[in-house]
Amino acid sequence: xxxxxxxxxxxxxxxxxxxxxxxxxxxxxxxxxxxxxxxxxxxxxxxxxxxxxxxxxxxxxxxxxxxxxxxxxxxxxxxxxxxxxxxxxxxxxxxxxxxxxxxxxxxxxxxxxxxxxxxxxxx
Numbered sequence: 001x002x003x004x005x006x007x008x009x010x011x012x013x014x015x016x017x018x019x020x021x022x023x024x025x026x027x028x029x030x031x032x033x034x035x036x037x038x039x040x041x042x043x044x045x046x047x048x049x050x051x052x053x054x055x056x057x058x059x060x061x062x063x064x065x066x067x068x069x070x071x072x073x074x075x076x077x078x079x080x081x082x083x084x085x086x087x088x089x090x091x092x093x094x095x096x097x098x099x100x101x102x103x104x105x106x107x108x109x110x111x112x113x114x115x116x117x118x119x120x121x122x123x
Contacts, residue, residue, distance in 0.1 A: 006116060030053060034098055036094060
């Protein structure tokens with residue numbers, strides 16, 4: 001079992017930045033690929049970014065490529081999402097997830113999910 005707790009969300013103006021964190025506990029964090037999803041009101045859940053267990057490979061949705069960066073610190077059992085140049089359309093609840101198979105992150109079939117943190121981009 002893996003427990004995931006997101007933090008770092010909040011209200012930010014367009015063009016601003018936020019860094020989300022996701023702390024993991026309960027299992028060996030370093031064996032899991034990690035990812036971020038988001039869900040805006042009235043919309044389907046959208047995959048945002050993913051990182052392999054060792055951190056050597058990352059992938060991003062086209063909508064965030066060049067603005068968001070996913071990273072991880074296996075010594076701290078934490079994955080991060082640095083979000084820059086935020087836009088109002090980035091407003092959503094952001095969820096981190098964990099999977100033993102990297103491909104499962106990209107398809108939404110992750111093994112574990114956090115409870116989410118709200119990000120609101122508004123002036």
